[in-house]
Amino acid sequence: RKEVEQDPGPFNVPEGATVAFNCTYSNSASQSFFWYRQDCRKEPKLLMSVYSSGNEDGRFTAQLNRASQYISLLIRDSKLSDSATYLCVVNPPASARQLTFGSGTQLTVLP
Amino acid sequence: NAGVTQTPKFRILKIGQSMTLQCTQDMNHNYMYWYRQDPGMGLKLIYYSVGAGITDKGEVPNGYNVSRSTTEDFPLRLELAAPSQTSVYFCASRDPSGGNNEQFFGPGTRLTVL
Numbered sequence: 001r002k003e004v005e006q007d008p009g010p011f012n013v014p015e016g017a018t019v020a021f022n023c024t025y026s027n028s029a030s031q032s033f034f035w036y037r038q039d040c041r042k043e044p045k046l047l048m049s050v051y052s053s054g055n056e057d058g059r060f061t062a063q064l065n066r067a068s069q070y071i072s073l074l075i076r077d078s079k080l081s082d083s084a085t086y087l088c089v090v091n092p093p094a095s096a097r098q099l100t101f102g103s104g105t106q107l108t109v110l111p
Numbered sequence: 112n113a114g115v116t117q118t119p120k121f122r123i124l125k126i127g128q129s130m131t132l133q134c135t136q137d138m139n140h141n142y143m144y145w146y147r148q149d150p151g152m153g154l155k156l157i158y159y160s161v162g163a164g165i166t167d168k169g170e171v172p173n174g175y176n177v178s179r180s181t182t183e184d185f186p187l188r189l190e191l192a193a194p195s196q197t198s199v200y201f202c203a204s205r206d207p208s209g210g211n212n213e214q215f216f217g218p219g220t221r222l223t224v225l
Contacts, residue, residue, distance in 0.1 A: 032212055043201055043216035044154070087153075091212055097161055098144060098169070099205075099214055103153030 001026050004102040006088050012108045017078050021105045023071045023088030033064055035073050036087040038104065044087055047073075078109045113137050115217035117202050123223045124192040132187040132220050134202030142205050143185040144214075145169075145177065147198040154201065160185055192224045 006023045013019050025033075033050035048055065050062040050071050061074040071088055088102035118133045136143065141162045146154040146169075156169030160179040174196060176188040185204075189196060199221050205214040 034212075041199075043218055045216070046213045049212075089214075097142065097167070097207075098156060098159055099212075101154045 003027060003092075003100045004088055004090050006102040006105050008103060008105060010106040010108055012110060013078055014110050015078055015080060017109075018074065018076050019078060019107060020075075021073045021086055021088075021107075023073075023102055025069050025071070025088075025090045025100075027090070027092050028066075028069060029093040030090045031093060032091040033062075033071050034089040034091075034099075035060075035062060035071075036089055036101075038085045038087060040084075044101075047086070075107075078107075080109050080111060083107055083109045115202055115204055115215050117200075117217035117220050119220060120218070121221045123225060124189075125225060126192060126194065128192050129188070129190050130192070130222075132189075132200055132202075132222075134185045134187070134217060135183050136185075136202075136204040136215070136217075137183065138204060138206070138215065139182060140204035140206045140215075141182065142207055143179065144203040145175070145185070145187045146201045146203065147171065147196075148201060148219075149198050157187065157200075189222075194224050196222065197224045198222060 035047040036044040037047040038044040050064045054063045059076045063072045085104040085106045087104045090100045115136045144159045145157040155171045158177040160166045199219045201219050202217040
């Protein structure tokens with residue numbers, strides 16, 4: 001089983017739609033969680049951290065379910081500029097020295 | 112702050128040639144990483160370093176070497192280039208002691224081996 005698993009997509013949605021991505025992780029001792037965004041032919045950049053209580057940043061909402069070991073990202077009122085690949089990222093226990101990246105979910109928002 | 116910088120942006124190598132991909136960060140981060148990303152695929156960790164003088168293998172280290180003589184620089188060396196090393200290479204850094212834990216990436220080096 002992969003350490004971090006994501007549905008690769010692609011997700012093709014019309015502008016204004018709501019879209020949700022899920023991600024599961026295998027290490028129950030993982031400490032912190034993030035969503036990164038990667039535009040085509042560009043480097044990944046942090047979109048938002050994911051907190052236990054859930055958190056929101058404008059049109060983006062991230063949720064964490066530790067019991068089921070999954071993380072979600074909800075995008076409301078999709079914009080053309082949201083088209084990108086979204087990477088689920090997990091920080092394993094303190095002894096680990098690298099973040100674990102999912103392979104990403106590709107989103108295309110259509111006009 | 113320039114963040115993480117990488118040179119060159121693009122390079123074409125012939126089979127058997129060698130080259131060094133440069134990476135520099137000005138954020139005083141102890142942790143630095145090299146990833147490769149093949150088209151349509153996820154990131155694969157090649158090597159990483161937790162401080163000057165310390166390096167460790169990642170998931171796909173074969174065919175590569177690294178060194179970390181300073182906090183700022185983390186070059187990646189390809190000794191005998193092979194077509195399988197055609198990829199985009201990203202360098203990254205982070206500060207594990209900060210509460211944020213954000214990892215910063217450079218803009219990447221696009222390498223083609225013919």
